[in-house]
Amino acid sequence: MEKLLEVENLTKTFTLGSVLSRVKITAVDNISFYIKPAEIFALAGESGCGKTTTARIIMGFEHATSGVIIHGGKKEAKNEKVWFTEGIQAIFQDPFGTFNPLRQVERYFFETIENYKLAKSKQEAIDRIDAKLRLVGLSHEDLAGKYPSEFSGGQLQRISIARALLTDPQLIIADEPVSMVDASLRMSIVNLFKKLRDELGVSVLYITHDLATAYYVCDRIAIMFRGKIAEMGTVEQVLMAPKHPYTQLLRASIPEADTAHRWQGEIKLTDTEEEEYLRQGCRFAGRCSHVMSICRTTPPPDFEVEGAQVACHLYAEQHID
C-alpha cells in the first residue's frame, strides 16, 4: 500500500512547573498512523488530547521527543531543522488570525509564489492565483486590493485554502478549519475538502473535535485520548460501531440535531486534566464503566477488532467470552 505520510512511534513530552517542582506531561504518547494519497484522515478528540501537537510536529513547528515522520521517502529524525514544506501546506483554526488586518490579502498569494518561485512574470502569477481561487469558488478580482476585514470568516477560510493550493501540495493539514466558521457556512468548507480529494487527489489531515463533520467528510479516523490513539479505523467502523468505551462515550455525547435521539442517562466528568495524563495504565480507567484491575496498572496495547485498531484491555483474548 502506498503511504503519503507515515508517523511512527511519535512522542512529545512537555515539562511543566518551575525548576523545583517539575511535572512531565506526555502530550503525545507513542502514536503511529499513516495517510494514503487522496484520503481525508481525521485526528479527532477533545481539547488537550494531543491532536494539535501532533500536527505541529508534522508541520515542523515543534520537535518530537522521539519517533519519526516519513514523507515522500524522506525521514525526519528528531531534532533536525524543518526539512520539508513543499508538498505539505497548512490551514489554521482562526481565519481572522491567519491574515494581518493591515495587509492586502493578495500579498500573501504573491509572497507564496515568490518563496516557491512558482511564476516567471506577474501575469503568470495572477493566472495561477486566479486558477486556485476558482477552485474555492472565488476569483482574483474578488480579492484584488482588499483587506481581510472585507471578507467573512467563511470566505477567509476558503482564501486560506486557495493559498495553500498554490504550491500544488499533496497534503493539507487543516487544524480545526471549521470550528470558528458559522454552522450555516461550515458545509461550504467541508465540501471543498471532498472536492480537492476527488478532483485533485489531495490528501487532508483533518484535525477536529467535531465528529459529525468528520463522519461526513473523512475516510479514516483516529480518536485520540490524553496523548494516545484510543481507536483507529474507517469512519464507518469507528463512529457507527465504536469499540473503545471512550469512543462510545464520545459518540453518545454528541448532541445530534434530531429530536428523536435525545441524550439518555447521566455521565461522569473529571475534575482536572492533569490527573488523567499522569495516570498509570489506561488513562480512561477513572471514568470507564467497564474498568478492570488490569486497566489501572498496565497501559493497553492495540488490538485488532473487526478491522479497527482499538487500545483497550476489553478486547484482549482472555477477556472475550
Place this chain on the structure above:
Amino acid sequence: MDNTILRTEALHAYYVLDVYGKQKILKAVNEVDLAIQEDEIYGIAGESGCGKTTLLKALAAAVEPPLRVMSGRVTYRIAGEDVDVATLTPEEKRKLRLEYIAYVPQGSMSVLNPVARIRDTYRDFIESHIGAHQKAEAYELAKEHLSELGLPLKILDAYPHQLSGGMRQRVTIALATLLKPRIIIGDEPTTALDVVVQRGVVQLLKDVQRKLQNTIILVTHDMGVHANIADRIGIMYAGKIVEEAPTEKIFGAPAHPYTQYLINSLPKFGDKTQRESVPGSPPSLANLPSGCPFHPRCPHAKDICKQEMPGFTQVEPKHRVACWLVGEGEHGKAA
C-alpha cells in the same frame, strides 16, 4: 391560562455609533415579539452577528450605550404583575438580578475572579444579595447549594485556574442559580467546551430547570444542543425572529427557507449524502437589504420579498413563520 413570564413587544434595540463624525446604526434587534412561558426552555438560534447576544442584553435589562432600545418594551411578570423594565431604577434592577433573572455567560474564565477562591466568590454573591452574613454561614450555604447540584465540595477551596473548563462553567451555573431565579439566560454556555463536558453542563442546566420549574432562555448556534434541551426554538436572522415553533417542528417541518437550510446542512451519522451550506454570507446589520433580509440568499425569492418584510403567518398553533412563501401574514403578536 397565560403563563407568560417574559414578553417583548415590537422591540427595537440598535447600536448607535459615531464613526468619524458620521452616525452609524446597527439594527441588531429589529422588531422582536417574544412571549416566553414559565417552566420552559426557550432556544434562540442563528449565525454570529444576527443579534442573538444583543437580544439577550435587552431581555436581561442590561442595555448600555452604545446599545439603545429605540422602541418597544420588555416586560417581566413579577408576582403576578407585569413590570416594564424601562421603568426600573438601577437599584431595582440590581436586586432583580440573580434573584429573579440570572445570566450565564460563555467564557467562564472571565467571570470568576482569578485571584479569589471559589469560596470567596460565593461569599461575595451571598453578601451582596442576602445581606451581611457571617463568613461561616455563607460557606455553609454555598456547600449546601453545591451538594444539591451534585458538584464536589473540594472545588470551594480551589482557584478558578485549577478547575477544568467544564467544571468552571458548572460553577458559574451554580452561582447563577444560587438564589433560585425564575429566569436563567444562557449565552452560548457550552460553546467553548468539549462534547463530553458540554453534555455534563447541559445535564446540569436541565437538572436545575427541573428542580426550580423556572424558565431558561438559551442562545447557542449549535443546533444539536437545541435539539437536546429546548422546548421551543426561535430562529433569528438579521435582527428578526423569522420562525418560531416547538423543537420537534423546527427539526421535523421547518417552514422558512433559512431554517430549512440550517437544518439540512447539519451532518448526520449514518448519512453521507451531500450537504449544502446556506449560499452567500450573512448581511451586515448596518446595511440591511430591503424587504425580507434573507432575500439575497434565498433561492425562492420573489419580487415582493425585495420590497416588503413579511409578517408572521401562523402555520399551526405555536408555529409561526415570517416568509412570503408561506403566507401573507399580519404583524402577528407572539402566541
